[in-house]
Amino acid sequence: MANKMRATGEKVVVQSVDRALSILALFRTESSLGLTQIADRMNLAKSTVYGLIATLEKHGYLEQDLNTGKYRLGVRLLEMGGLFEKRLNLRREVAPVMKSLVERFAETVQVSILDGCEVVYIDLLEAPTSLRFTARIGMRAPAHCTATGKVMLADLPEGLLDELYGSGPLPMSTPRSISSLIALKEHLRLVREQGYSLDDEEAEVGVRGVAAGIRNQAGKVIAGISLGGPANRVTYDVVPQFSQAIIKAAALISARLGYQEG
Numbered sequence: 001m002a003n004k005m006r007a008t009g010e011k012v013v014v015q016s017v018d019r020a021l022s023i024l025a026l027f028r029t030e031s032s033l034g035l036t037q038i039a040d041r042m043n044l045a046k047s048t049v050y051g052l053i054a055t056l057e058k059h060g061y062l063e064q065d066l067n068t069g070k071y072r073l074g075v076r077l078l079e080m081g082g083l084f085e086k087r088l089n090l091r092r093e094v095a096p097v098m099k100s101l102v103e104r105f106a107e108t109v110q111v112s113i114l115d116g117c118e119v120v121y122i123d124l125l126e127a128p129t130s131l132r133f134t135a136r137i138g139m140r141a142p143a144h145c146t147a148t149g150k151v152m153l154a155d156l157p158e159g160l161l162d163e164l165y166g167s168g169p170l171p172m173s174t175p176r177s178i179s180s181l182i183a184l185k186e187h188l189r190l191v192r193e194q195g196y197s198l199d200d201e202e203a204e205v206g207v208r209g210v211a212a213g214i215r216n217q218a219g220k221v222i223a224g225i226s227l228g229g230p231a232n233r234v235t236y237d238v239v240p241q242f243s244q245a246i247i248k249a250a251a252l253i254s255a256r257l258g259y260q261e262g
Contacts, residue, residue, distance in 0.1 A: 019042065019044070020056055023053065024061060024073070027072070027073050032068065032070040032071060032072045033070055033071055034070045034071070035049060035053065056074075057074070059076060060076030061073070061076050062074050063075070089257070090122070091111070091122065091123050093253050093257060094123055094225060094253050097253055098111070098123065098125045098225070099125065101227055102125050102126075102127065104245070105227060105242065106129060107127045107227055107228060107234065108124070108125065108135075108209075108229055109226065110124045110135060110225070111124070111148070111224070112146070112148040112152075112226070114149065114153070114224075116164065118141060118143055118149075119140065119141050119142075119143050119146050119152070119224070120139070120140050121135050121136065121140075121141075122137060124136070127229055141173070142171060145173040145199070145202045147210055147211030147224070147228065148197075148211040148226045149224070150187065151197040151213045153188055154191040154213070158185060161184070161185065165181045165184070167181065170184065173204065174201055174202055174205050176202045176205075196210050196211060197210065197211050197212075197224075198210050199228065207228060208229070208230075209226045210227055210243045211224045212243075212246045212250035212251075214254050215259040216259060217257060217258030217259055224250075225249055225250050228242075
């Protein structure tokens with residue numbers, strides 16, 4: 001089956017993926033559909049639809065009822081829906097804590113999750129001042145350069161760090177970024193010892209912040225919460241106060257998610 005691509009504005013759409021997602025969208029109004037029904041609604045040949053369905057079935061996004069021969073949504077989508085629900089729960093629990101931190105320190109608070117070697121910002125509450133650290137939800141950054149990223153990397157086994165980063169030099173966002181896996185591992189040992197991480201102008205020149213890990217019921221660090229701003233305000237003198245506050249904030253959120261320390 002040919003895998004064609006077409007441009008939509010600046011984005012390129014892969015035809016087979018677009019069609020597969022359109023098939024899944026059919027199940028928003030139907031609990032089950034047969035091959036002929038799907039082909040008719042998609043206005044495609046049965047042979048084309050069969051290949052798409054087989055791929056979706058292989059990966060668990062669709063499953064076939066052996067009695068009727070019809071297809072329905074698979075377990076993988078239910079699993080992904082559960083992950084999305086957990087993320088919504090996380091944002092719900094962090095909201096009041098973020099508000100409290102911003103009101104107390106007048107600096108930006110953000111929450112990130114780890115995606116491979118990058119962090120993804122999933123929530124953000126900016127400082128009420130004109131000069132502030134700015135980001136946007138959905139933005140990505142190198143994990144080893146950020147406070148939230150380092151606190152999440154510190155929870156990973158060293159073997160997984162080796163797989164993620166290999167033996168080459170690490171990309172540097174600023175001259176202060178950690179540039180090697182050896183240095184990163186040494187830094188992460190310090191993060192584990194002190195319970196928080198410091199971004200000392202490593203992600204962006206002139207920005208400093210601290211972060212602590214948010215744990216789920218099983219004790220796994222699933223996100224990081226940070227407090228930071230311009231380095232001329234977040235000085236080394238206030239880092240101890242900021243770090244103590246962010247550790248307490250992360251512990252409070254973790255407890256709300258079911259984590260029990262010790």
